[in-house]
Amino acid sequence: MKSKRVKGTVLSLGVLIGGLVVYQMDADAAHWNVEEDTIAHDPTLIRENGTWYTFYTGEGLQLTASGNGMNWNLQDPVFDEPLDWWDNYAPEQNYNDIWAPDISRYNGKYWLYYSVSSFGSNDSAIGLVSSDSIQNGNWTDEGVVVHSSAGDNFNAIDPNMTVDENGDPWLAYGSYWSGLKLTRLNENTMKPEGEVHSIAQREVNDRSIENPMITYRDGSYYLFASIDYCCQGADSTYKIVVGRSDSITGPYVDRTGVPMMEGGGTLIDSGNEKWAGPGGQFVYQNRIIARHAYDTEDDGAPKLLISDLQWDAEGWPYY
Template structure:
């Protein structure tokens, strides 16, 4: 049986999915400021209780004024308070003018979905998908503590809100929950649903239906492994697969992965394809590239890159002579042509990921030692180049082939050894780190990636 609220949510759901599905605001953490009053959205006392009131208040930079904005697809967003952990909704499904805006535990219903309408002045109208009414400060009250409510859309400044992005790295991770155990994550969103793949038997994977915040497990992609793996990696035991990478290209989804053993260069990169992530009809495309004891690099940690001309490349490798890059055939998605060297570093370098933005290719790598719990020394570093084949220089102009690499994420007291990173577009970064508050278990971290005025990445 459905509750009254659930029934109303189902009845109103068509309204929630009728908007033009264009993402107006990137996933990330924001201060949300009213244009008329200049005050920001605030959760009373940062309480976790369902029904806690949402108000406006002068900016204090406290976490109860920080809101995680997550795109759900079909024009809908969830707005979650970082302190309370609940999603903004119209209280008790009230459709009247003046109805209160509060927080409630995320439930996936339309009353917690909001649609953003760009007003062309750096602000947005915030429309509830169930009621069709706009968020505003009640009665044009400019005082601290003034109530935030809904009202019939009128286009006035009291209903306009600016979304001001916060640094969202080590201090502002997305508030994730559910199944978070992770090594070497890769993620992709498809029609509002997020999918994550990671190191593990048969390629572990997870799914999120709320914009990448709450994760639940799915069956492994290859629960029985593939017979040809041991032709190239005879010492592999079981069906453990390393560091997958998932991306869409040319109307298909491509899933690269590596098979190897610790401390060995006897490795192979394989490839799967599917019509879509939702279809789950994975096809074995076989071997992509392999290395042997005679090789001077290691065929692991693959990452598919699409260049500015829509041509595919594969960046890969670790340790030995460092990070490599090769062109791919656009049909077979397998190597063709030369192997380029991009980065090298004593003490370990691996997990490359490349993204293109505003005339530059940005190479992210993990340096140091992985997989030692809170003794791990992983760090995420980067450089950039105007050419996909390099040279990649860090912020000090040092070539990454000569040990260069500016620090993006060195972790903190709780999150130790961040690495195994992957880019989702050029605005979101996923990676793992070891949780010092939970016996050093490796967990998934997701953050908005910001860019400074000179075009360098930062949290």
């Protein structure tokens, strides 16, 4: 059974949900007919030579490929076994379980960032591998990029490499603790250099924000994030929010002007009866958004969802 292309009847007025304002426009939202048995969590999406690839959380860093974006075939994972240095930063990691990858092409190479950690801990690290071709594999270990440990006020997981209007690379990352971070990358090593900027956080008693994703469009930067709680199957309460800024370092504000550093964020997806807890989002070329959601009709299994990303007259995304 496949999901159907659905029409999203969207309100032109703001709707208050969970303290956040949902703004949507009247339009048809094209949701890709991804096979419903396509498992994925925290997917990242890219296309090479006519083939779609998605990397996602799982043992060895899971990889699937598709010619049409709907029928996906499992490939060999990126890692056959844990790298030796992972244990230095994430000693409680569950063997070869790799989280929240991010894939991009920059300066003629593919750069694949990923996380090693354990649930509820900030003994974590972001690693990096590179390759000239996804299809051919042959990933080169580039080592640790950012790491955190007990006592730090941030968590080094959920990486997202983005490029600013000048073509310079940046890395966004973070989960819970003091929220989401951003740092400039060296264009040769693709590792951090310079200041770390705080770009989003939630209230002290509810720090549930993670999975930053930044994209640049028409003079503005957009910060997508996942809030509330993942990883609880059909009971997951993940939601996707977005804010906008004139500068890649912020401040990012939602549609009502509330800064994301003060808990703001315009809600664009809170799920439905079929799909609980959408999150782990990835935006591709400002045209496509991939994410996972938990299938309430399949014991809460995390599945891959892909939609055409659209933009309203005021420059806000929706689908």
